[in-house]
Amino acid sequence: MIHYGKRKSPVVGRPSPRKSRKPEKPKGQLPLPAPRIDSGEHTSSEEHEEISSEDITIAIFCALAYEAVAVKYTLDEEYSCRLKGIGPKKYVYSFGRVAKHKVVIARPHQMGTVDTAHCATAVSLQFPNVRLALMVGIGAGIPSIPKYDIRLGDLAISIPQDGHSGVIQYDFVKYERDSIVLKGCLNKPPPILISADGSLQEDEIMERRPLKKFLQKITSLPKFARPEADDILFDENFHHINKGSDCSGCKASSEKKVVLRSPRPDHQPVIHRGLILSGNGVIKDPQDRDELRRGKKDAICFEMEAAGIMDEIPCLIVRGICDYADTHKQDIWHYYAAAVAAAYCKALLRKVDHQEVEEATSIKELIAGVGKLAEEVNEIRDSQRHAPS
Numbered sequence: 001m002i003h004y005g006k007r008k009s010p011v012v013g014r015p016s017p018r019k020s021r022k023p024e025k026p027k028g029q030l031p032l033p034a035p036r037i038d039s040g041e042h043t044s045s046e047e048h049e050e051i052s053s054e055d056i057t058i059a060i061f062c063a064l065a066y067e068a069v070a071v072k073y074t075l076d077e078e079y080s081c082r083l084k085g086i087g088p089k090k091y092v093y094s095f096g097r098v099a100k101h102k103v104v105i106a107r108p109h110q111m112g113t114v115d116t117a118h119c120a121t122a123v124s125l126q127f128p129n130v131r132l133a134l135m136v137g138i139g140a141g142i143p144s145i146p147k148y149d150i151r152l153g154d155l156a157i158s159i160p161q162d163g164h165s166g167v168i169q170y171d172f173v174k175y176e177r178d179s180i181v182l183k184g185c186l187n188k189p190p191p192i193l194i195s196a197d198g199s200l201q202e203d204e205i206m207e208r209r210p211l212k213k214f215l216q217k218i219t220s221l222p223k224f225a226r227p228e229a230d231d232i233l234f235d236e237n238f239h240h241i242n243k244g245s246d247c248s249g250c251k252a253s254s255e256k257k258v259v260l261r262s263p264r265p266d267h268q269p270v271i272h273r274g275l276i277l278s279g280n281g282v283i284k285d286p287q288d289r290d291e292l293r294r295g296k297k298d299a300i301c302f303e304m305e306a307a308g309i310m311d312e313i314p315c316l317i318v319r320g321i322c323d324y325a326d327t328h329k330q331d332i333w334h335y336y337a338a339a340v341a342a343a344y345c346k347a348l349l350r351k352v353d354h355q356e357v358e359e360a361t362s363i364k365e366l367i368a369g370v371g372k373l374a375e376e377v378n379e380i381r382d383s384q385r386h387a388p389s
C-alpha cells in the first residue's frame with residue numbers, strides 16, 4: 001500500500017539525504033575552497049579570474065554540499081563572478097569551467113522539488129544566457145533484473161525512451177482499479193545533452209571507459225573513495241533487522257533472503273538510461289518501490305529534485321545510485337555515488353560542442369519568445385472580439 005502525504009516520518013527515495021543537510025567538509029588531502037553564499041555582491045575570493053554572469057551558459061544543480069563538492073573537483077578552472085543582484089539570495093553558487101563551458105554550480109538550501117524550482121528560477125534570472133542544465137547527485141536505484149541490473153555506485157540517466165520524457169513526477173498519480181498510473185509528465189532533457197550521452201554510450205561499447213580518469217581523480221580523496229562494504233540486494237520481503245545499525249545483523253540472519261546477481265569483472269560504474277521518478281516523498285519500502293515502478297514500466301531511479309527544474313530549464317538528470325529504496329539503506333555509499341555522478345557530468349560536458357550551446361536558445365530568449373507569442377494570441381483574440389458579426 002502506498003501512502004502519500006500521510007506518513008509520520010518522511011520517506012527516503014534517496015537514502016536519508018536529509019540527515020546529510022549540514023555542511024560537510026571532505027576529509028581528503030586536497031584543500032577545497034569554501035562554498036560561497038550568494039550575497040548579491042562579490043561572491044567569491046579574489047584569487048580566481050572574474051567572469052560576468054552573462055558568460056555562463058550551463059547550470060549544474062546539486063541538492064547537497066558533497067554533491068556540489070564532487071562536481072567542483074572536476075572543474076578545469078574556478079572563477080569568481082559578480083552577480084547583478086536580482087532574485088532571491090539564498091543559494092550557494094560556485095563558478096568554473098568544464099572544457100570550454102563556463103558553468104554555475106547552484107545549490108538550494110533545502111531539498112525537494114519546491115526549493116529546487118525556486119533555485120532554478122533564480123538561476124534563470126541571474127544567469128540569463130544559461131542554455132541548459134544538469135541535476136547531478138545521488139539517487140535510489142530500482143533494480144529489475146535482468147533488464148536493469150542496477151548496483152550501488154552505478155548511474156541512472158534520464159534518457160527519454162518508449163514514449164516517456166525521461167522524468168516523471170511520481171507524487172502526481174491516479175489510482176485505477178488494481179493499479180497506480182503516474183501522471184506528472186515533465187519536459188524532455190535538451191537534445192544537445194541526449195546526443196552527447198549517445199556519444200558516451202558508443203565510447204562505453206568500444207570499452208574506452210570515458211568516466212574512469214575523472215572518477216579516479218575524485219575518488220583519490222579518501223572521503224569519496226569506493227566503500228569496502230558489500231553491495232547486497234536483499235529480497236523485497238526481507239526487511240532490515242537492527243534499526244539505526246548497519247546490515248551486519250541482516251547478513252548474519254538465518255532468515256535472510258538475497259537476490260542473486262552474477263559478479264562483475266570490475267567496479268567500474270555501469271550507466272543505466274531510462275525513466276527517473278521524481279517527487280518529494282521518500283520511498284524506503286521495496287513493495288512501495290515496486291508498485292510505483294510498475295505504475296510506470298521500467299523506471300530505474302527515484303530522486304527528489306528533478307521535477308523542480310525540468311519545466312524551468314531544459315535539464316538532464318544524473319544520479320549516482322547510493323541505495324535500493326528499501327529498509328536496508330545506509331549512508332555509506334553517498335559520497336562515492338556523488339563522485340560517480342560528477343565524473344559522468346564532466347565526461348558528458350566534454351562531448352558537448354561549446355558553439356552549439358552558444359547557438360541554442362537561451363532562457364532569456366525563451367521567455368521573450370513566450371511573451372511575444374502571448375501578445376500575438378491576445379491580439380488575435382481582440383481582433384476576433386471586435387470583428388463585425
Ligand SMILES: [Zn+2]
Pocket residue numbers: 239240241246247248250327328
Ligand atoms: Zn539491513
